[in-house]
Amino acid sequence: MLWSKQVRWEEVMAMMVVMVAVVVVVVVLMALVVMEVVVIVLPQSILHNLPPACVLIMRPGASLRL
Numbered sequence: 001m002l003w004s005k006q007v008r009w010e011e012v013m014a015m016m017v018v019m020v021a022v023v024v025v026v027v028v029l030m031a032l033v034v035m036e037v038v039v040i041v042l043p044q045s046i047l048h049n050l051p052p053a054c055v056l057i058m059r060p061g062a063s064l065r066l
Helices: 002-049 052-065
Strands: none
Touching: none
């Protein structure tokens, strides 16, 4: 009886560890996608919409931030 309970507890812990690992991987991938969109897409759209003078003024600040 004790051995079967221990095995069940280990199985439950293993399932919890697997589920937590999957959730962590999904969250990390989502964060990477969001960071990529914020870092790459938004500055390009902002720079394309601004006049050339503002682009020249903003580019050094953007390079320093990155």
